[in-house]
Amino acid sequence: xxxxxxxxxxxxxxxxxxxxxxxxxxxxxxxxxxxxxxxxxxxxxxxxxxxxxxxxxxxxxxxxxxxxxxxxxxxxxxxxxxxxxxxxxxxxxxxxxxxxxxxxxxxxxxxxxxxxxxxxxxxxxxxxxxxxxxxxxxxxxxxxxxxxxxxxxxxxxxxxxxxxxxxxxxxxxxxxxxxxxxxxxxxxxxxxxxxxxxxxxxxxxxxxxxxxxxxxxxxxxxxxxxxxxxxxxxxxxxxxxxxxxxxxxxxxxxxxxxxxxxxxxxxxxxxxxxxxxxxxxxxxxxxxxxxxxxxxxxxxxxxxxxxxxxxxxxxxxxxxxxxxxxxxxxxxxxxxxxxxxxxxxxxxxxxxxxxxxxxxxxxxxxxxxxxxxxxxxxxxxxxxxxxxxxxxxxxxxxxxxxxxxxxxxxxxxxxxxxxxxxxxxxxxxxxxxxxxxxxxxxxxxxxxxxxxxxxxxxxxxxxxxxxxxx
Numbered sequence: 001x002x003x004x005x006x007x008x009x010x011x012x013x014x015x016x017x018x019x020x021x022x023x024x025x026x027x028x029x030x031x032x033x034x035x036x037x038x039x040x041x042x043x044x045x046x047x048x049x050x051x052x053x054x055x056x057x058x059x060x061x062x063x064x065x066x067x068x069x070x071x072x073x074x075x076x077x078x079x080x081x082x083x084x085x086x087x088x089x090x091x092x093x094x095x096x097x098x099x100x101x102x103x104x105x106x107x108x109x110x111x112x113x114x115x116x117x118x119x120x121x122x123x124x125x126x127x128x129x130x131x132x133x134x135x136x137x138x139x140x141x142x143x144x145x146x147x148x149x150x151x152x153x154x155x156x157x158x159x160x161x162x163x164x165x166x167x168x169x170x171x172x173x174x175x176x177x178x179x180x181x182x183x184x185x186x187x188x189x190x191x192x193x194x195x196x197x198x199x200x201x202x203x204x205x206x207x208x209x210x211x212x213x214x215x216x217x218x219x220x221x222x223x224x225x226x227x228x229x230x231x232x233x234x235x236x237x238x239x240x241x242x243x244x245x246x247x248x249x250x251x252x253x254x255x256x257x258x259x260x261x262x263x264x265x266x267x268x269x270x271x272x273x274x275x276x277x278x279x280x281x282x283x284x285x286x287x288x289x290x291x292x293x294x295x296x297x298x299x300x301x302x303x304x305x306x307x308x309x310x311x312x313x314x315x316x317x318x319x320x321x322x323x324x325x326x327x328x329x330x331x332x333x334x335x336x337x338x339x340x341x342x343x344x345x346x347x348x349x350x351x352x353x354x355x356x357x358x359x360x361x362x363x364x365x366x367x368x369x370x371x372x373x374x375x376x377x378x379x380x381x382x383x384x385x386x387x388x389x390x391x392x393x394x395x396x397x398x399x400x401x402x403x404x405x406x407x408x409x410x411x412x413x414x415x416x417x418x419x420x421x422x423x424x425x426x427x428x429x430x431x432x433x434x435x436x437x438x439x440x441x442x443x444x445x446x447x448x449x450x451x452x453x454x455x456x457x458x459x460x461x462x463x464x465x466x467x468x469x470x
Contacts, residue, residue: 020054068096072103084111134247138166139240154247175401176451177228179467181245186231187455187463188250188419190446225446226251229420250420273313280309326443329367336360336396342372343394347379352395352406359396364403364468366448374444377437378407378464385411385462402450405466413456422454 027046068090075086084107088100128135134154137146147161155161155169170178180189231246287302337360340351353360375394382392391410396403414422423442438454445452450468457463 020050020057024050064090064092065096068100072099075103075107079107079110082114084108084114132249134245136161136245136247138243138245139237141241141243142166144169145242151247154249176453176467180228180230180453180455183453183455183465184232185455185458185463186229186419187453188227188229188423189453190442190451191226191228192451227254227423229416231416253420254423269317277313280306283309326370326440326447329370329444329447331365331367333363334366334368334371335363339368339372339375340394340396343375343379346376347383348392349379349382350390350393352393359398362398365470366468367444370444371448374441374466375405375407377441378466381437382407382409382411382462382464385409385413387411387461391461399467402467402469405468406463407466408457408461408463410457410459410461413460413462414454419454419456423452 027050068088071086071088075088078084078086087104087107090097090100129148131148132150134151135146135148136144136151136155139145142165144161144164144166147155149158152158152161155173156164161169166181170181174191176189176191180187227250229248229250231248232243233246234241234243236242283302283306287299290296290298290302340360343349344351379392379394387409393406393408395406395408397406398404422438442452445466445468448468450466453465453467455463455465
């Protein structure tokens with residue numbers, strides 16, 4: 001079929017050339033019979049007529065082709081503008097008809113692809129807008145270019161965020177949110193309930209109060225602090241650096257995990273009590289039998305075993321009771337140098353000074369035993385994370401409204417799952433771990449009016465940040 005079309009196009013121009021040639025020959029023969037006086041003028045006139053006729057005939061043949069080429073150019077421009085509604089028509093059965101068919105097929109393909117793409121974009125936009133994870137896209141770490149519904153409710157009382165500066169939005173949020181976003185990396189942070197209640201009280205409009213109660217600058221009364229997980233990813237878009245922030249509310253999940261964990265704790269305590277009380281009962285019965293028989297030679301061993309099991313049970317119960325009945329802090333002024341020296345005597349770590357060496361001579365208001373226990377828990381976890389000999393460090397810095405302590409290690413860091421459950425009491429990935437270290441540290445720091453943040457370091461390892469008020 002293609003060969004016959006190609007022949008038909010050549011055949012049309014061949015007929016035109018043959019016809020012009022035949023007419024020229026016939027007319028030339030006839031003109032040669034004219035007298036010499038008129039022959040030259042007749043030949044010139046005939047040549048002019050043939051040139052004009054040939055030009056006219058060629059124009060008649062090429063005009064539709066030129067119109068087709070202009071139409072092709074117009075459709076290509078339309079494709080560049082995203083308009084795929086044009087099609088071409090060519091009435092002849094030749095190569096150009098094949099070109100028009102292929103061009104129309106290309107337009108149909110692009111049109112279908114555009115339709116599928118629009119449908120996918122609508123589906124993706126619906127999913128992104130209705131996901132409970134707050135998504136915030138920022139260009140060059142300055143201007144917000146996209147925010148879904150969850151982000152608008154969480155950060156701006158449900159109002160539009162696009163076009164605002166990131167720093168401008170952060171000014172209206174709690175210090176915990178601002179610090180988590182500016183610090184870099186992924187991690188957990190806690191928003192204090194008192195900050196949210198103050199923001200909610202400052203809002204007069206009823207709709208805004210409802211939105212504020214859901215936002216990071218507000219908090220439902222009597223529900224305690226809220227825990228969030230922040231993740232960020234950077235990429236290049238249209239030649240500009242963009243950062244996508246993902247904020248996930250973990251409080252509900254943490255509470256569900258806590259219920260499950262407490263059930264597990266009850267089972268563990270029941271199992272441990274049974275394992276200790278059953279031998280004690282048996283040993284006491286054996287001692288009574290020996291006394292009844294008048295054989296006291298084995299009584300010291302039995303009593304020593306009973307005492308050992310009792311001490312183990314006491315230690316076990318004391319560890320759990322200490323977490324459940326954490327006393328209120330008894331504040332005293334403690335010099336950082338004294339506290340850190342005590343810690344270094346118990347567990348090795350690097351003390352990072354930098355330009356803040358004068359901080360060591362400063363005094364902070366704290367419950368020293370509780371703060372020492374909290375920092376020991378963090379340093380112990382850092383040492384058990386797979387960090388090297390010099391991989392655990394602690395730094396104390398003075399900030400405008402208090403103190404900041406950073407405990408870092410170069411271990412393996414935390415996965416998203418572990419990070420989301422790290423602060424849940426009794427949650428542990430260690431085989432013989434109690435899961436009380438981070439949870440107890442969080443209780444101590446929050447009892448001091450501070451907050452704790454966990455984040456994976458870009459160079460590897462984990463960083464735990466403690467913010468304490470002055």
